Amino acid sequence: MRPGVMTVYRWELRKLRAQKRTYLGLGAAAAVPIIFVTALVTGGGRPNDVAFGRYVHDTGLAVPLVLLLFGSIWLFPLITALVAGDIIASEDRNATLKMILTRSVERHQVFAGKALAAATYAVLAIAIAGAVALGAGILASGFNPVTTLSGTVVSAPKGLELVGASLLVYLLPILAIACIGLLLSTVFRNSGAAIVGTLMFSLLVQLVGILPGLSGLHPYLLSTQFNAWQGLLRTPADWDPIVRSLWVCALYGLPALAAAALVFLRRDVAES
Amino acid sequence: MAESPPIEVRGLVKRYGEITAVDDVDLTVNSGDVFGYLGPNGAGKTTSLRMMLGLIRPSAGSVRLFGRDPQISVAALEGVAGFVEAPSFYPYLSGLDNLKLCAALDGTATTATIDEVLEIVELRDRAKDKVKGYSHGMRQRLGIASALLRKPRLLLLDEPATGLDPAGMRDMRVLIRDLGERGITVLLSSHQMMEVEELCNRVAIIRSGRVAYEGSLAELRGRAGVSYRLRTTDDARAKDVCLAQPGIEEVAETGEAGLTFKAADEGSVAALSVALAESGAPVLELTPRQATLEDLFFQLTEDDGQEPSLRREQLIEELA
Numbered sequence A: 001m002r003p004g005v006m007t008v009y010r011w012e013l014r015k016l017r018a019q020k021r022t023y024l025g026l027g028a029a030a031a032v033p034i035i036f037v038t039a040l041v042t043g044g045g046r047p048n049d050v051a052f053g054r055y056v057h058d059t060g061l062a063v064p065l066v067l068l069l070f071g072s073i074w075l076f077p078l079i080t081a082l083v084a085g086d087i088i089a090s091e092d093r094n095a096t097l098k099m100i101l102t103r104s105v106e107r108h109q110v111f112a113g114k115a116l117a118a119a120t121y122a123v124l125a126i127a128i129a130g131a132v133a134l135g136a137g138i139l140a141s142g143f144n145p146v147t148t149l150s151g152t153v154v155s156a157p158k159g160l161e162l163v164g165a166s167l168l169v170y171l172l173p174i175l176a177i178a179c180i181g182l183l184l185s186t187v188f189r190n191s192g193a194a195i196v197g198t199l200m201f202s203l204l205v206q207l208v209g210i211l212p213g214l215s216g217l218h219p220y221l222l223s224t225q226f227n228a229w230q231g232l233l234r235t236p237a238d239w240d241p242i243v244r245s246l247w248v249c250a251l252y253g254l255p256a257l258a259a260a261a262l263v264f265l266r267r268d269v270a271e272s
Numbered sequence B: 001m002a003e004s005p006p007i008e009v010r011g012l013v014k015r016y017g018e019i020t021a022v023d024d025v026d027l028t029v030n031s032g033d034v035f036g037y038l039g040p041n042g043a044g045k046t047t048s049l050r051m052m053l054g055l056i057r058p059s060a061g062s063v064r065l066f067g068r069d070p071q072i073s074v075a076a077l078e079g080v081a082g083f084v085e086a087p088s089f090y091p092y093l094s095g096l097d098n099l100k101l102c103a104a105l106d107g108t109a110t111t112a113t114i115d116e117v118l119e120i121v122e123l124r125d126r127a128k129d130k131v132k133g134y135s136h137g138m139r140q141r142l143g144i145a146s147a148l149l150r151k152p153r154l155l156l157l158d159e160p161a162t163g164l165d166p167a168g169m170r171d172m173r174v175l176i177r178d179l180g181e182r183g184i185t186v187l188l189s190s191h192q193m194m195e196v197e198e199l200c201n202r203v204a205i206i207r208s209g210r211v212a213y214e215g216s217l218a219e220l221r222g223r224a225g226v227s228y229r230l231r232t233t234d235d236a237r238a239k240d241v242c243l244a245q246p247g248i249e250e251v252a253e254t255g256e257a258g259l260t261f262k263a264a265d266e267g268s269v270a271a272l273s274v275a276l277a278e279s280g281a282p283v284l285e286l287t288p289r290q291a292t293l294e295d296l297f298f299q300l301t302e303d304d305g306q307e308p309s310l311r312r313e314q315l316i317e318e319l320a
Helices: A005-017 A020-043 A062-071 A075-084 A089-094 A107-141 A156-188 A191-210 A215-220 A228-233 A240-266 B045-052 B095-106 B111-120 B136-148 B166-181 B193-199 B217-224 B235-244 B266-278 B293-301 B308-319
Strands: B007-016 B019-029 B034-038 B060-065 B080-083 B154-158 B185-190 B202-207 B210-216 B226-232 B248-253 B259-263 B283-290
Touching: A005 A107, A005 B095, A020 A062, A020 A075, A020 A107, A062 A075, A062 A107, A062 A156, A075 A107, A075 A156, A075 A191, A089 A156, A089 A191, A107 A156, A107 A240, A156 A191, A156 A228, A156 A240, A191 A215, A215 A240, A228 A240, B007 B045, B019 B045, B019 B202, B019 B210, B034 B045, B034 B166, B034 B193, B045 B060, B045 B154, B045 B185, B080 B136, B095 B111, B095 B136, B111 B136, B136 B154, B136 B166, B166 B185, B166 B193, B185 B193, B193 B293, B202 B217, B202 B293, B210 B217, B210 B293, B217 B293, B226 B235, B235 B248, B235 B259, B235 B266, B248 B266, B259 B266, B266 B283
Parallel strands: B034 B185, B034 B202, B080 B154, B154 B185
Antiparallel strands: B007 B019, B007 B060, B202 B210, B226 B259, B226 B283, B248 B259
């Protein structure tokens, strides 16, 4: 059978499993919720100034939601960048592109397999963070009904559904960050520069978000899209921020992905 | 219809800004050739190989592997394998896993094939060790193994013996000869004149991005002719005799005692030995000397035809 994108994808996942940095990111995704819940339990305080912060002692379902807010500043962009920024640049570091590009897979298939693997890693990191936060939160505060941003109370099972859906919506800006990481990885051919560059981009966009006089830009900033999931936690659900997040994230991610693909397809593979 | 040659390069050019790394190269490697691709550092050998494997795009010209263009699709690399510069692998994977990855990306090799190639390159015992612990020689052998996985009809090897110890170089020569005897066409880019002389039937010598010679080794040697070394009881008189003798050319004194000359044919040499005896300068030594590939290489790749030692002296003077 002729190899294709899925062959590359499977091997990219296997390569990720063999690298320590993979576990660094996933470990952080699992450790941060545990540290957060431990601090809640031992300290007894609550982050009242963020959405759902006041409910963290009432229901474990509030814990992953609070974590999503905190994680958007640098944790999840960094974890995403760890792999997205490295996945192509590492081939330059190891001079292995010449090996894989002289087998029987086309360049576009190699790129697609790598992009899928970077996206998978980002999804896995969010899933792990969400699951651990949920598990630790439920252990600490119980599986209880949650109060939405509209003030209505929803049952625990319904709340669980909403948390799951929120994680999915949260993936939109995360995947856009992954695309930017891929672009920098392809252009810089240097993992460190690509990872730091991706994080810097994420922080820069957040900085623009807090600058006075630029409020008109807020709905179109990538950082704003990290809060789009909150539309689900209203009664009735507010779909506007979610729909906007879809196209705004696409506006950030797709051109970056297309540019990365173009550079990768056209580049000369010589020693760097 | 006759099958297209394994490698057919026409008018190949690669420019990097103002620098022309490969300049209008024409090359044909025929089926069954073990083809030596020779040139000094920076002559454009590796750049040519990268274009042949579709890794970099030519500025002009074309490459055809068995009639197919590697710039269009990797389908052109079907039956083609090799490596440029040192073979590279994922250091955090074992040698075996690296080969499994290559096999998966080839879509053809099986576990049995992987075992077979590990056996050929004698890496079976270390196959499960991570590549980061491999020596340079082991990586070179793993590179050959990964190339053989593709069951190639054409193998492109870039300096496969670089960095190997003498035993490793000998083993590599044995392996390449064996592959050639199995009918695999080999393009061997090398600095090792002895290696090329021993293994290759045809060569191309590239200089400053251009092909200075392409053809058989025998033809190249024929072009250089056979030179003779002569020592007599009286070299000064012998030189006069040589200069006057029909069919004797390029008479020169050697650094040590004696002369060198070229002859049109063996009959001229026989007549010269008689003339020398009659002139009172009897022959002490008269030996034919076939030009080595190294001699020819320097003739073709050095600008002024001077001896390397002389060039070195001039460089030292210039630097001083």
